[in-house]
Amino acid sequence: MYSRSNQARMERMQERVDAGFMSKHYPDVESIVVSMVYNQRGIARPIHRIVNFAPGSYAFFKIDCFSRDCDAGGFDLTHVINGMIRNHRESAKGELTCESDQPPVDHSAIEYDIQIKFS
Numbered sequence: 001m002y003s004r005s006n007q008a009r010m011e012r013m014q015e016r017v018d019a020g021f022m023s024k025h026y027p028d029v030e031s032i033v034v035s036m037v038y039n040q041r042g043i044a045r046p047i048h049r050i051v052n053f054a055p056g057s058y059a060f061f062k063i064d065c066f067s068r069d070c071d072a073g074g075f076d077l078t079h080v081i082n083g084m085i086r087n088h089r090e091s092a093k094g095e096l097t098c099e100s101d102q103p104p105v106d107h108s109a110i111e112y113d114i115q116i117k118f119s
């Protein structure tokens with residue numbers, strides 16, 4: 001089946017593979033834990049999500065938008081994580097909104113908390 005969202009998913013998968021492994025790009029990183037809290041109008045309570053990266057994970061730090069109708073957007077933590085690794089910073093917090101430029105469905109915004117363990 002061919003659909004826009006399948007297409008987006010395949011492209012994203014390819015991007016992930018192209019990114020290569022963490023161990024190659026960041027040999028001194030033991031783990032990265034990204035905790036996110038996602039608030040959206042209309043839902044009773046915030047959704048918590050944790051994503052873990054290990055040396056065998058792809059060095060790909062784009063998180064999909066939580067909105068079901070959004071397939072081009074997402075949250076790109078690449079710059080944040082690259083900066084942290086460069087400066088050997090072990091934690092960072094911040095906020096991001098979905099980067100989709102589609103007309104607003106119900107794009108989400110997240111608060112993130114990143115913890116990096118260096119070996």
Ligand SMILES: [Zn+2]
Nearest residue numbers: 065070073098
């Ligand atoms: Zn979105």
